[in-house]
Amino acid sequence: MGITVQPDGQSTSLLETTVNSALAQHQTNEGTGSKQKAVKTDPQKDAPKVKGIYVTAYSAGGSRMDQLVDLVNKTELNAMVIDIKDDEGYITYETDNPKLQKLGKSQPFIKDIDKLMQRLEKHDIYPIARVVVFKDTILANKNPELSFRKSDGTVWKNGRGESFVNPYSKEVWDYNIEIAKEAAKLGFKEIQFDYVRFPEGFEKRANSLKYTKTDQSRVDVVSDFVKKAREELAPLGIRVSVDIFGYAASVPAAEGIGQDFVKISENVDVISPMVYPSHYSTGWYGSKVPDKAPYQTIKGSMKDTHNKLDPLGSDKPIIRPWIQDFTASWLGSGNYMKYGKKEIEEQIRALHDMNVDEYLLWNAANRYTPGVNYK
Numbered sequence: 001m002g003i004t005v006q007p008d009g010q011s012t013s014l015l016e017t018t019v020n021s022a023l024a025q026h027q028t029n030e031g032t033g034s035k036q037k038a039v040k041t042d043p044q045k046d047a048p049k050v051k052g053i054y055v056t057a058y059s060a061g062g063s064r065m066d067q068l069v070d071l072v073n074k075t076e077l078n079a080m081v082i083d084i085k086d087d088e089g090y091i092t093y094e095t096d097n098p099k100l101q102k103l104g105k106s107q108p109f110i111k112d113i114d115k116l117m118q119r120l121e122k123h124d125i126y127p128i129a130r131v132v133v134f135k136d137t138i139l140a141n142k143n144p145e146l147s148f149r150k151s152d153g154t155v156w157k158n159g160r161g162e163s164f165v166n167p168y169s170k171e172v173w174d175y176n177i178e179i180a181k182e183a184a185k186l187g188f189k190e191i192q193f194d195y196v197r198f199p200e201g202f203e204k205r206a207n208s209l210k211y212t213k214t215d216q217s218r219v220d221v222v223s224d225f226v227k228k229a230r231e232e233l234a235p236l237g238i239r240v241s242v243d244i245f246g247y248a249a250s251v252p253a254a255e256g257i258g259q260d261f262v263k264i265s266e267n268v269d270v271i272s273p274m275v276y277p278s279h280y281s282t283g284w285y286g287s288k289v290p291d292k293a294p295y296q297t298i299k300g301s302m303k304d305t306h307n308k309l310d311p312l313g314s315d316k317p318i319i320r321p322w323i324q325d326f327t328a329s330w331l332g333s334g335n336y337m338k339y340g341k342k343e344i345e346e347q348i349r350a351l352h353d354m355n356v357d358e359y360l361l362w363n364a365a366n367r368y369t370p371g372v373n374y375k
Contacts (some may be wrong), residue, residue, distance in 0.1 A: 014114055040315050042269055043237045044189060045372070048126055050270075050320055050358045051080030051374055057092030057109035059366045067364060072125055076374040079126035081192055081360060082116075084183050084202055085176070087162075089138030097182055105138050105174045117187040128190040129183035133176050133225075135195040137163045146172055147197070149210040156209055164199045167221050168213045169257060177229050190239040192272065193229065196222055196264065203256035217256030227267040241270035243322065246280070249273055249305040265309055270318040272360060275301040277347070278328030278336060291336045294343045298323065298350035306354065320353065320358035323347045325368055344372050 033296055053072070059065055060082050071077060082093050090107035091100060120127045140147035140155050140163035147165050148156045154162050163173045180191040198218055217225070230240040242264055253260035265271045277297040280290035285291040285300030302321070309316045325344055328336045337343070344361070351359055352375065361368060 001167055015195055043234045044239050048078050050079045051077050052081055052360045053368055054130055054362050055080045055082045055366055057083040057086060061110035064366055069123055073123060073205035079128060080131050081128045084129040085131045085179050087132050089136035099178050103139055113186055127188045128192050130192045130194055131176060131179055132194045133196050134164050134167050135162055136165045139165050149357040158199055166211045173225050177232055180233055184236045184238045190241055192241045194243040196242050197257040197259045200257060219253055219260045221256035223263035223267060226264055230267055239269040241272055242268050243272045246273045246275035246301050249308045261308055265317050266315050268317050270320050272320050272322055274322040276324040278324060289335055295346040295350045298347045299354055302356055319356050322362050324359045325361045325363045340369055341372050344369055348375055
């Protein structure tokens with residue numbers, strides 16, 4: 001496919017663009033942490049130390065699920081992150097919720113959601129619902145006024161043909177929080193929000209696209225959405241986690257896309273930086289080819305993450321990174337290595353050495369390396 005899709009769909013080139021933008025913004029707008037810190041209480045103090053895998057709705061509703069459940073049963077793995085609202089914006093099961101039917105569209109890859117939840121409970125698998133938030137082609141096409149429009153009134157698309165909806169829209173907030181609440185009712189213990197941001201490179205087109213906005217900065221709007229979601233989900237006993245690209249721990253706030261690592265982390269129970277070695281370019285953490293140095297790269301990224309979040313004190317969230325269980329062959333000869341048991345265990349060893357004992361494995365096809373010691 002050329003580029004293996006990751007949480008938040010970032011390729012190395014897009015990440016570098018975002019980093020450069022963030023560094024440029026920092027020259028004129030310094031500072032990250034918020035002065036007002038919410039008092040945090042974990043809504044699930046008895047939750048396990050999560051060691052999980054990503055599961056598409058297609059896998060969750062199909063025969064692949066047999067292999068994935070077996071993998072979790074036979075190893076130290078104990079959790080699954082399952083698509084409930086996917087990268088296109090489809091709700092992945094049949095819902096009779098009129099609020100969701102009005103704005104969204106079901107594509108029931110998961111034929112029987114209740115049966116799936118019962119199966120997860122039977123096997124003691126900690127269930128996490130992945131909800132892709134502001135990248136939502138379905139909602140953008142169905143309700144263009146909730147999206148970003150070009151001068152001719154048509155919905156803007158990025159280079160991959162994807163559309164985003166407007167983080168300034170409270171209607172968009174309420175829609176995604178309603179999806180999260182329904183997932184909670186179904187039995188999910190945690191909601192993992194992905195694509196909690198504006199489109200990449202948005203600062204270059206912010207003044208040419210049509211959309212509703214306020215005087216708030218993009219950073220504040222995004223962090224306020226996360227805060228609002230957590231306020232509404234915590235009373236239900238549900239944890240909130242957010243995916244964020246790994247570079248965010250190492251650079252100033254990415255104001256172009258509205259992501260501030262610290263401000264988002266203040267308002268979540270779990271933060272999941274995507275620290276795939278393949279997504280770091282030459283020179284990061286002293287490595288010429290970071291993909292070939294999984295231990296060194298993960299250790300460096302976790303050091304930066306701790307340094308960024310330690311000032312939050314008791315508000316510091318659980319750090320649960322996404323790590324790499326795929327081979328980044330698209331990087332080209334000499335820039336990658338084949339990932340297997342050793343490379344995955346090296347990433348896990350680096351996490352342990354940096355006092356991080358939770359993690360998630362990503363493989364877009366849900367084909368995970370056999371024989372790994374997940375400790």
